[in-house]
Amino acid sequence: MEKNIHPIFERMQSRADKERQLRQRGLAVWFTGLSGSGKSTIAVELERKLAKEGYLCRILDGDNIRHGINADLGFSEEARRENIRRIAEICKLFVDTGIVTLAAFVSPTRELRELARGIIGGGDFFEVHVATPIEECERRDVKGLYAKARRGEIPDFTGISAPFEEPESPSSRMDTTGRTAEACAEELFQQIKPIITYQ
Amino acid sequence: MEKNIHPIFERMQSRADKERQLRQRGLAVWFTGLSGSGKSTIAVELERKLAKEGYLCRILDGDNIRHGINADLGFSEEARRENIRRIAEICKLFVDTGIVTLAAFVSPTRELRELARGIIGGGDFFEVHVATPIEECERRDVKGLYAKARRGEIPDFTGISAPFEEPESPSSRMDTTGRTAEACAEELFQQIKPIITYQ
Numbered sequence: 001m002e003k004n005i006h007p008i009f010e011r012m013q014s015r016a017d018k019e020r021q022l023r024q025r026g027l028a029v030w031f032t033g034l035s036g037s038g039k040s041t042i043a044v045e046l047e048r049k050l051a052k053e054g055y056l057c058r059i060l061d062g063d064n065i066r067h068g069i070n071a072d073l074g075f076s077e078e079a080r081r082e083n084i085r086r087i088a089e090i091c092k093l094f095v096d097t098g099i100v101t102l103a104a105f106v107s108p109t110r111e112l113r114e115l116a117r118g119i120i121g122g123g124d125f126f127e128v129h130v131a132t133p134i135e136e137c138e139r140r141d142v143k144g145l146y147a148k149a150r151r152g153e154i155p156d157f158t159g160i161s162a163p164f165e166e167p168e169s170p171s172s173r174m175d176t177t178g179r180t181a182e183a184c185a186e187e188l189f190q191q192i193k194p195i196i197t198y199q
Numbered sequence: 200m201e202k203n204i205h206p207i208f209e210r211m212q213s214r215a216d217k218e219r220q221l222r223q224r225g226l227a228v229w230f231t232g233l234s235g236s237g238k239s240t241i242a243v244e245l246e247r248k249l250a251k252e253g254y255l256c257r258i259l260d261g262d263n264i265r266h267g268i269n270a271d272l273g274f275s276e277e278a279r280r281e282n283i284r285r286i287a288e289i290c291k292l293f294v295d296t297g298i299v300t301l302a303a304f305v306s307p308t309r310e311l312r313e314l315a316r317g318i319i320g321g322g323d324f325f326e327v328h329v330a331t332p333i334e335e336c337e338r339r340d341v342k343g344l345y346a347k348a349r350r351g352e353i354p355d356f357t358g359i360s361a362p363f364e365e366p367e368s369p370s371s372r373m374d375t376t377g378r379t380a381e382a383c384a385e386e387l388f389q390q391i392k393p394i395i396t397y398q
Contacts, residue, residue: 058292069292089267
């Protein structure tokens, strides 16, 4: 390899290059809310809607993160923080590739969400508070976690034995009670459309 | 949200969906080789070439990984293993999004590369041995690391005070001595083109 091994033009393609290629803007949509509030369900619906409109997305959720890169982490306070830190760093890599990245994690404290926002960057962080009341989340109890938590079998369960600190000024807030995931996703789609549209 | 909160059709878009959308196949191209061998330089050239042909790529290298998600890791044997494990998990997420993912890391041992291959999956792991001889790498010494290592200022420096285990049967092998990065990238492009072409 000749002397010009590191000429100035030999740089990685930039985010702007990727966005031009994809004809869309990268964005992190960060869903926060109680277990069973509907975060993942809305993310899945939103992804389907975005794909239909030609946008490239990536969902990050417990299934592909806790069983993959974060399989080494437990549930201590330190591990929960590290969990969110890594997720935010991964979001950043996807957003930097021009991708609409949907992250669905309880992320119960302001500190955790500020950590994520700080890593991703405020301008790329669209915070969605899925504000379904705990009574409704517990009534659904899709994974049977609330029953377990009530029996004391899960320590520090958000909403039961650990607090959920509501975001003060999220980019969006929605209570899913009595609404379909489709309707919630449509509302969100209209909100983010101006941000992710390439022009 | 009504009872149909988790109907069967409400699933994340699959890799096949993303690949159809992007009209390309996901693949991890894993560059292994000594410091200064030309891994990143070839990756940058390959990305430029792929972008020109309409393929979406993501480069993962020391700059965006060691300063980001792996900023907490040192250089102990355990930390080096964890470094590669996380990189491979991130590759997997990108490949699963249909993206041609270029990872440029020394990854000096067979064990480390097998770890990466195991996580990413053999069929998605295209191993490129950038086999530039150490004399040439040391002559270039772009970052001044060889000089430091020779002075004993960097412990366990691959090629000087720690071994590089050559891959036995890489998908591709290239010595960059006397060749341009462009020529190496072109060779690689022709090799991966059949794999990443959507049909």
